[in-house]
Amino acid sequence: MYELLDKISSPADIKGFSTGKLEKLAEEIRDRIIETTSRKGGHLAASLGAAELAVALHFCLESPRDKLVWDVGHQSYAHKLLTGRNRNFDTLREMGGLSGFPNKEESEHDPFTCGHSATSISSAFGLACARDMNGEDFKVVAVIGDASLANGLAFEGLNYAGQTDTNIAVVLNDNEHSISRPVGAMSRYLNKVITNPLYNRVREEAEKVVKNIPKLGSTTYNAVRKFQEGIKNLLMPGILFEELGFRYFGPIDGHDISQLISIFKNTLCLKGPVFIHVITKKGKGYSYAEKDPTGYHGVSSFNVRTGRIYPEERAGKTFTQHFGEKIAGLAGADSRVVAITAAMKDGVGLNEFSERFPGRFFDVGITESHAVTFAAGLARGGFKPVVAVYSTFLQRAYDQLIHDIALQKLPVVFCMDRAGLVGKDGPTHHGVFDLAYMRNLPGFIVMAPKDGFELEVMMEKALEYDRPVAIRYPRDFARQLVGLSSCAPLEIGKAEKLREGGDLAILALGSMVNTALEVGELLSKQGIEASVINARFVKPLDSGMLESVCRENKRLVTLEEGVVNGGFGSAVLEVMERENLLREVQLKCLGLPDQFIEHGAREELLRKYHLMPDEILAIIKSDLL
Numbered sequence: 001m002y003e004l005l006d007k008i009s010s011p012a013d014i015k016g017f018s019t020g021k022l023e024k025l026a027e028e029i030r031d032r033i034i035e036t037t038s039r040k041g042g043h044l045a046a047s048l049g050a051a052e053l054a055v056a057l058h059f060c061l062e063s064p065r066d067k068l069v070w071d072v073g074h075q076s077y078a079h080k081l082l083t084g085r086n087r088n089f090d091t092l093r094e095m096g097g098l099s100g101f102p103n104k105e106e107s108e109h110d111p112f113t114c115g116h117s118a119t120s121i122s123s124a125f126g127l128a129c130a131r132d133m134n135g136e137d138f139k140v141v142a143v144i145g146d147a148s149l150a151n152g153l154a155f156e157g158l159n160y161a162g163q164t165d166t167n168i169a170v171v172l173n174d175n176e177h178s179i180s181r182p183v184g185a186m187s188r189y190l191n192k193v194i195t196n197p198l199y200n201r202v203r204e205e206a207e208k209v210v211k212n213i214p215k216l217g218s219t220t221y222n223a224v225r226k227f228q229e230g231i232k233n234l235l236m237p238g239i240l241f242e243e244l245g246f247r248y249f250g251p252i253d254g255h256d257i258s259q260l261i262s263i264f265k266n267t268l269c270l271k272g273p274v275f276i277h278v279i280t281k282k283g284k285g286y287s288y289a290e291k292d293p294t295g296y297h298g299v300s301s302f303n304v305r306t307g308r309i310y311p312e313e314r315a316g317k318t319f320t321q322h323f324g325e326k327i328a329g330l331a332g333a334d335s336r337v338v339a340i341t342a343a344m345k346d347g348v349g350l351n352e353f354s355e356r357f358p359g360r361f362f363d364v365g366i367t368e369s370h371a372v373t374f375a376a377g378l379a380r381g382g383f384k385p386v387v388a389v390y391s392t393f394l395q396r397a398y399d400q401l402i403h404d405i406a407l408q409k410l411p412v413v414f415c416m417d418r419a420g421l422v423g424k425d426g427p428t429h430h431g432v433f434d435l436a437y438m439r440n441l442p443g444f445i446v447m448a449p450k451d452g453f454e455l456e457v458m459m460e461k462a463l464e465y466d467r468p469v470a471i472r473y474p475r476d477f478a479r480q481l482v483g484l485s486s487c488a489p490l491e492i493g494k495a496e497k498l499r500e501g502g503d504l505a506i507l508a509l510g511s512m513v514n515t516a517l518e519v520g521e522l523l524s525k526q527g528i529e530a531s532v533i534n535a536r537f538v539k540p541l542d543s544g545m546l547e548s549v550c551r552e553n554k555r556l557v558t559l560e561e562g563v564v565n566g567g568f569g570s571a572v573l574e575v576m577e578r579e580n581l582l583r584e585v586q587l588k589c590l591g592l593p594d595q596f597i598e599h600g601a602r603e604e605l606l607r608k609y610h611l612m613p614d615e616i617l618a619i620i621k622s623d624l625l
Contacts, residue, residue, distance in 0.1 A: 002028045002086075009084050011058035011109075019258045022059060026051040026257065029078045030285040032089065034304055040092045041300040041424065042100050045283035045293040046145070047077035049175045049254070053143070053278060054078035056260035057171070060268060061139060064108040067127050071120035071144035071154075073101035074298075075173065083109035093424035095600025095608075100425060115428025116396065117148040117366045121157030121170055128161075128168040139169070139268050146174040147343060150365045161273050162245025169267065169274045170246065173254065175282040175293070241275040250277025255284060294346070319473040320417055322452035324349030326459050327386055327415075331357050336384045337463065340375050342368045348388035348417050368393050372400035372412075379410040384463050391416040391431025391472060398437060405468050406441040412469075413462045414438075419448070419472035420511055420561035421592075421606065426599030431472070432592050435509075436566030438470045439539045445469045445492065446539040448510030452478030454536075457490050465492070474511040474561065476602070481514050493540035501529030504555035504624060507546075509535045509568045512559035518613040519620070528625065538568050543575050550581045555624045557588045561611070564591040588623055590616060 004021060005028040008014065014025065029051045037044045055078065057068060063083065070076040080098065081089060085107065091097025102110040112123055124142035131138060148154060149172060161168055238248030247270060252263050260278070267274050282297075283289025288307030289296035295309070302309040331337040331353060338360040339353050345363050354361040364371045368389065375385035387394075394401075394416055405412050419431040438446045445465060449455035455473055462469040481498075488496040498513070499520050508516035513534045520530045531553060533545065549556065558569040569589030576582045592609055606612050610619060 002032060004028055005032060005081060005086055008082060008086060011061070011063050011082050014055070014059055014082070017059070019261075022055050022257045022261075023052075026055050026078075027285070029055070029081050032081060032086070033077050034286055036089055036092055037299060038302050038304045040090075040094070041298075042093055043074035043077070043297065044286070044299050045289040045296040046075035046175070048286055048289055049280040049282040049284045049293075050075040050143075050173060051078045051284065052255045052257050052260060053171070053173060053280060054082060056257050056264060057141065057143070058082050059257075059261055060264040061141065066139040067111050067124065067141070068109070069111055069120045069124040069127070069140070069142045070102050070114070071142065071148050072117050073114050075143075075145065076102050079109070080107075083107055093426075093599055095598065095604045099599055101428060103426075113427070115425065116393070118144070118151035118154040118157075120144050120148075121154055121161065124170075125157055125161045125166065125168055128166050132166060140167070141169045141171060141268070143171045143173055146172065147366055151367055152369060158241070158244050158246070162241075164245075165272050167271060167273075169276060171276045171278055172250075173278055173280055174251065175254075175280045238275065238277060241277075246273045246275035248275045248277065250275075251279045252277065254278040254280035316477050316479060317452055319449070319452060319455055319476060319478050320347075320349040322455050322478055323388070323415055323417070323459070323473070324352055326456040327388075328352045328356055330459065330463060331360060334384065334463070335360075336382065338362065338378055338383050338385050340364065340371050340378075340385055340387045342366055342371045342389060342393065344388070344390065344393075347390065348415070350388055368396040369400050372397040373404045375412045376400075376404040376408060376410050379412050380408070384411065384413070386413045386415060386459075386463075388415045388417065390429070391419040391434045392422075392429050395433065395437065401438075401441060406443050409443050409467060411466050413459070414468070414470040415459070416470060416472040418475045420474045421597065421602045422475050423602045423605070424599050427596035430597050432562045432597060434470070434472050435538055435560065435562045435568055436570075438472075439571060440566070441468070443467050444539060445537070446472075447537045448472050448535075450508075450510060450513035450534050450536075451481055454490070461490055461492070472510065476511060479514060481517055490536070493537050493542055495533050495535045495537065495542040495545045497531060497545070498534050499530065499532035501531040502552060503528045503530060504557065504620065505531040505533060505549045505553040506557045506559060507533045507535055507549070507568075507572060508559040509538065509561075511561045512611070515611070515613055515616065516559050519616050522613060522617045523620070535568065538571055541571050541575050543579060546572065546575055547579060547581065550576070550585050554584060555586045557590060557616075557620060557624065559611070559616070560591040561606075562591055563594060564589050565594050567591055586624055588619065590619065 004025045030048055033047050061068060085098055088098055093100045099106055101115045104110050104113045120142040121144060124140050128140040144154060241248045249263055249267050253259055263276060267276055282293035299309055300312060327339060339350055340362045341348050341350055342364055343366045345351060345354055364374060371387055375387050378385045416434055419434055422429050438444060445467060447458055449458050458471050462471060506516040506519060516532045520532045523530050558572050560568040569591060597605060
């Protein structure tokens, strides 16, 4: 189907290609990415923009001997196609198929499994230092996007690597588009960068002059150095990176393969750290993605000819939609409510809020640590900050949660979207650790709604509490619960009983409440009556309800869409041990195992880990009845 691509089994196969053949290969790669993502979904625009960049890098490198580290990795589809994965590319993001991100278990060409921003420079520098200490000789290249470069970890890596003489190359893939609109001083700085071919020529000539002076006195030497610095400041667009200790080259046209190969051949062999600034167009080669790179950043299936993205099957409003509508309403009633997000305005549902209250909306870019501590400052100043963030990304600010929020006892509300299994993005994006890492924070209230209505009530209450609050909810539709039309009023630390039964009790949290009700219905059909408890709170846990349940039922099951270790089930066990309730009660904790969960559709993963109603029923009958 593809004249060149189908013959590529490793990067070695392209070494003898002419520039013309490399350009044709890049076009075939784009066609392959478009064709596959139109059926499977995935990160389209970013990977289209990096096609020539991946081709040029692999033409100049000797992977896997040389190490190529992609930041985040959502732009690495071309890399996958060049490294022996074209044949299996149709399995992209399927359970058991190719990951949508670099994966060290998948290929020797992927040094790291990754999916979070700004890790590439530090990890690549570690590889380079290990190479030197081992007496080895290979190239190490980190590829990072302009949005990721604004993250503190990226600056920490640049700051340390730049003061060494370690050979490492950082390639900035500057496509001027992040998932949401780029923000911050770094974005403005990169936008001001202009091509200036004079700089490197002037620098080289100045160095020749210095070398040809036989003996320099300190005055003469300092004068020459000042002259060099003056020329650099006048002519060089990458002054920031040079001051950090990197040799700067660019900006380079990221779609000109000939120019890319030339610059890589001439710079990757230089001593010390180098910084190569490449300008690409996100969505390159597919007109719809070029016009709307944000809309085509991550797509479900779509019509290639018309560009129409097929909508997901509707089953009512999502939890995200409930959040977005509710926070806008709360802000309308209280001018102290402010919203903060880390480059995920669309994903967390803050579009309406940002339009109605632009002065109270803060998109801080991919800087989760800053977002949390910034919220602390706003709270101390008398405002009511709501930090809307994916569960997996809040992990990146754990010290700030402890030091700047919990220790200060500040009333900041954390609304954690994508809690639990998020599906095809895999282990770096599943939000399965939040219950374990949030419930350990002193003073925090941690809760999870069973449906969209309860989420809205929790948000109202959270803004009333004078302490930090975390609310976690899934990437899912907020469906009407089985056989339920209303719920009890929300009180802090109080659960609610949704179903009566004396044979056993099922204590469920958040997204698993509906599953628990379905299990209750299945048990009832077999003559077994189960109580179903909506825990609502992980912290504080309703110990009174738990004591009552233990008196009435000698068999208990906990259900959670998160890791069991340290999670909701563990919290129940701790209370039962403290209240001496374990002696006469059998308890089974069901959730996700102590491992990273692979990519796959949410329903597929729930079934694999025995969290579907029929499988939970089987476990209960086998282990408790």
